[in-house]
Amino acid sequence: MISLTSPVETRAHRWPAGLKLAGLCVASTGLFLIKDPWVHAGALAVVLALYAAPGGLFLRAGLRALRVVLPFVVILMLWHLLTDELWQGLLIVLRMVTLVALANLVTMTTRLEELTDLVHRLTAPLRRLGLPVHLLETAIPLVVRFTPVLVGRAQTLAEAWRARSRRRPGWRLVLPLMLQALDDADHVSEALQARGGPLGSRKQD
Template structure:
């Protein structure tokens, strides 16, 4: 499995994970409450500035993680261009990019164990109330861990297709990608069962 943690050591990695998640929540809320296009553009400039501060390696690594957003942005722009509302498409696309980029910035500067500990503390009241939150607590770090793995496998499938055909892969790699994801999920389930599984009421 591949971690989303930055390969470059930054000052932000010493900051409390709870504070970073709180700042992320506040910033994301502000992005969705402030509708102006120029607000989103200014936010994008600020986000790029945050990615640039730790250096070129950090910037390249961070932007590489965001390349998966371009199909979503493209679909939004094309659809709204056809419906005659391109400015709204730009606002939505910039809002999505800014929000995901900020979240990516947090995961790059926070260890998975620190994120898991914050989630554990957040769910403490629900756990004391007797709700089965252990499965959710285990699922969140698993999603964070396996997302870059699936992205890497998707790129490998795309490269394998290009090596064997002159046609674009497009939807043709959806089925093998789905099978790979299901195979990974099956192996993970077996590993969890071998370790006793996860009790929904685990402390």
């Protein structure tokens, strides 16, 4: 498993994880309150400038991670073009891409251990109430770590398909990708149970 953390060390790596997540929340709330597409375009330009500031390697790594939103961009723009609401679709797309880019920027500059510790502190009040917050504390790091793994698996399957066929893979990759994801989930479940993790402890109860 790998994480989304950038191999390039930046100043943002030394900022507290709580501060970065709080800034992400404030920026997200502000973008949802603003309805001007030009403001959103400016916000996206600022975010791209933040990606470019640490250098070309960091910029390319960030842009590669953002490729997953391209299908949603195409679908949303086509839908709003058909419904004659192009400006509304442009607003939604700009907001979505900017927010995903900001979230990805936070993840790239925050180590997984810092995110886990932050979630542990934030869920402390719920833990005192007896709620099973350990499941949440386990799930979030797994999602962060496995997201790039699944993206990489999808790219590998697509390349293998193109090497054997001239047709586009499309939906044909869904089943093998799903089977690989289920296989990985099974191995992780067994590893957690072997180490006395939340799944194992729940099974013993």
